[in-house]
Amino acid sequence: MEKKVTIYDIAKEAKVSTATVTRVMSAHPSVRPATRERVQAVIARHNYTPSSIARELERGQNKTIAVILPEVINPYFAQLFSAADDEARKNGYAVWLYQLPSNEAVEDSVVEDLIRRRLEGAFFVGGIWEAARPGLMDALKRLGQYMPIVAICPPMTNLSCICLYNDLVTCVQHAVRHLHVLGHRRIAFIGGSLQVGGSGARGQGFLAELRALGLPDDPAYHHEGGFDAESGERAVQRLLSGLERGRWPTALIAFNDLVALGAMKQLKQMGLKLPDEMAIIGCDNQFFCPYTDPPLTSMDLHPDEHARSAIRELISAKENDTTPFTLMRDATLVVRESCGAKLGYRKLG
């Protein structure tokens, strides 16, 4: 490894003070051209690169924002991260990724680390909210005393942070109506959980629209579960094995695309023809949706836009003391062929 070269080495060799070196580095106008060139020559010769650590200490800021999410392996979260990374970079900030798996209680150590590192903002993308995870709320509350937080979450009463979320109530209503128009009368919901957090909205829209359309609201049609493909498989298995064939639903709304993916596999394995014998709708509009068989109708939550808003708000929160607010974005039903509708089917409004 190269021996470390500091600003003192440069100053000494160029026969100037460190202040002058700093001036040269930051293109300060009042440096005599001759001096500037001499210093630059020494800098170039030694490949000198100033330490950002020392600079951060002296300036009291590091221009770094944390992105906290359950797991990047999930492309939806990865997309959120990438957009945040890009937006931050464009504004002279860097982004630090923290994974906070929903099944591990590491929130305290993660929060502690953010504070230790003196990060300047946190973009929190949580999976599960409130009731399910009291320790998380405490940790975030503590975090909020040190840096601004923007979260992807339904409006929070007990936490003062900027909340970005989607109008999933309306979108799921559209989804149900979409299925209804196509002739479906027995519609089930699988995966996630109807009570908690994000899926609360899904459940709310689901039930509201069933009621509005006069469709049966059969508890046997709600099969909560996990958030991955495997739980989709299991949910379908439980759902169908619990009902005689004549009462099977003809359409499913899945918590997300992964659950839908697993569900589709299980349905095919049970010999059902998609979409004719079972329609299905996912959520997140992940990259693989166009490539499932049949291509999966899904809901686009516009994660990129959320992420960009989040970063921008965090940056501006540092300067002007913003009062917390919530921002609700539409979710868009992206119709493909998994419900039998042809591509280009008119979006319900």
Next chain:
Amino acid sequence: MEKKVTIYDIAKEAKVSTATVTRVMSAHPSVRPATRERVQAVIARHNYTPSSIARELERGQNKTIAVILPEVINPYFAQLFSAADDEARKNGYAVWLYQLPSNEAVEDSVVEDLIRRRLEGAFFVGGIWEAARPGLMDALKRLGQYMPIVAICPPMTNLSCICLYNDLVTCVQHAVRHLHVLGHRRIAFIGGSLQVGGSGARGQGFLAELRALGLPDDPAYHHEGGFDAESGERAVQRLLSGLERGRWPTALIAFNDLVALGAMKQLKQMGLKLPDEMAIIGCDNQFFCPYTDPPLTSMDLHPDEHARSAIRELISAKENDTTPFTLMRDATLVVRESCGAKLGYRKLG
């Protein structure tokens, strides 16, 4: 935001010197219990958390390793990152994610940033190598002067770094033999590029095994292209439209699972039955492989193990000056149903 509380504030209020506060924080034995408690009380009252920036400056190390990859949105890379993150954390290190898209020439600014931040190692996961990207090699060479590098790449002659890679030559040979055993005689390769980097090995194994089995090596059966699903679609389209139906291959080996995904879609759209009328093999064994229709036979490159090795090597490279080496891991053919083989088909050895 909380007003910043420093070690001086704690020291003053606890009526001790900063040295004692440091001792209390680091559980140094020689502090009188009474003093310790008094200091801890003040620390607790103020929620004092020491700044890691100041610590890093004084210690001259930040225990942070960079992971550089094309894009986390690709689950294969995300998996690599996650494993690296986990392994680093277990060893008291943190990991910083850099995205270096293969189509943007930002390598210089990324490398510059790593050096500025005085990171202590770089785990480089590149897409494209050598010839295709001269600037990248220069950037990595420069980086190598400041910190150890471990890369996922075929052995490099002109860059001194630890190289981890897979024996794709052998694995692709297995794949071809697998198809041969199942009766396939016309086998094509799509996506990526047969010349460059990782796909060089694929191409090498592909051609070698065709020759060994006495199969035709028709240039019309190589259709290079991109690395995503869309290029898989296009590759199939070009491949098949360029041949009369009688000469169509009966099996495809795709550069990776994304390409395979796109290929499958296009094949179905052209009315082919999978796997009966076209067998297909992917690469990376991504999470969605079991969920394609039919489930996709793929090659597992064991990214987790690579990532863990990489982190461990980077950490130990800091202490003992390791001489560079290359490590070749097997790749494993994971047989599913996309070639018509039943699950559990004996792996070729």
Next chain:
DNA sequence: ATTGCTATTGTTATCGATACCATAAATTCT
């Protein structure tokens, strides 16, 4: 030549924590 600027450069405190060295206090030993 002297005063008064401005252009250029140097000095040094500072950011927050750490660790080496020194000193004071407590304890043990003879």
Next chain:
DNA sequence: AGAATTTATGGTATCGATAACAATAGCAAT
């Protein structure tokens, strides 16, 4: 009790860069 240790604590230089302030030099105007 006095010396020899051991234990506990304080003082301060240091890490590397920055910036406020100070100082010098150069030049023009009088």
